[in-house]
Amino acid sequence: MSENWARNPGTALQRDRFEDVNINRTAAERRAANIASGRSVKKQHQAAWLLRAIQCIDLTTLAGDDTPGRVRRLCAKARQPVRHDLLSAMDVQDIGMTTGAVCVYPTMVRHAVQALQGSGIPVASVATGFPAGLTPMTQRLAEIHYAVDEGAAEIDIVITREHVLLGNWQALYDEICAMREACGDAHMKAILATGELGTLTNVYRASMVAMQAGSDFIKTSTGKEPVNATLPVSLTMLRAIRDYGEQTGHHVGFKPAGGLRTAKDAMAWLALMKEELGAPWLRPDLFRIGASSLLADIERQLEHHVTGRYASADHHALS
């Protein structure tokens, strides 16, 4: 992550920027499918794209049975996400390849911070009653303070879905503003839990409110909803990011999360980013992929690229 990673200061709540916008699901699905067909990435560039995807992964463990040991193993993988011999074969052994961040629950932050010392890899913490967000506001804010005090540099908050479903934009804006303030210097990603928002129009409107309230990133899902990151939802959020950028001049990042497991998924989302927002968004400052098990398949594809053979998935430990 670059030192000068710009924050999104947000704006006042401006309903006229989103209340009249309606998203056509059929058109969004068609456009997303077209982009994901992968025509925009030439075969010979695929390995470079996969390396870029790794640099954008928020390597995640968010399980009830997480332990300090599991978090330490995850951090070791974040420090060295691809085997050295594969990096050497691709002549990229000296680029300092790491994942974008490690993402954990608040009580695991200290273990991750310790394990990542000196690596420059930030620790992200979920907070605010993840995944449902249905705990009292004072506790949700206290959780942010706790995670920041433990050393989290990034906070992934969850929104109250009810505010979106009822169109209570002021309440949504106020809640996210309060969370942004609690984050202090930590960068804030707002998880919209799009699988629970009903319509793409709601996704667009919630995205806009989250950005107006100062979110540095908008993120699709917790990974715990029945439907997590999809391409049409992502397209809708990227359109909102583009519109917000045109209106304010502020660049907001995007994080698809939940169910992204294959190198093919990573390629589809990279293509979507490039097509919709352009090359500046293909870097960890503005793009993260939240995933617990994507890295194994990417490493497998890179091995195939280098050796022409596939190793078994369990050959690539704990990715």
Ligand SMILES: O=C[C@H](O)COP(=O)(O)O
């Ligand atoms: O934010 C990250 C997600 O929780 C990861 O979801 P996943 O386990 O489906 O990759």
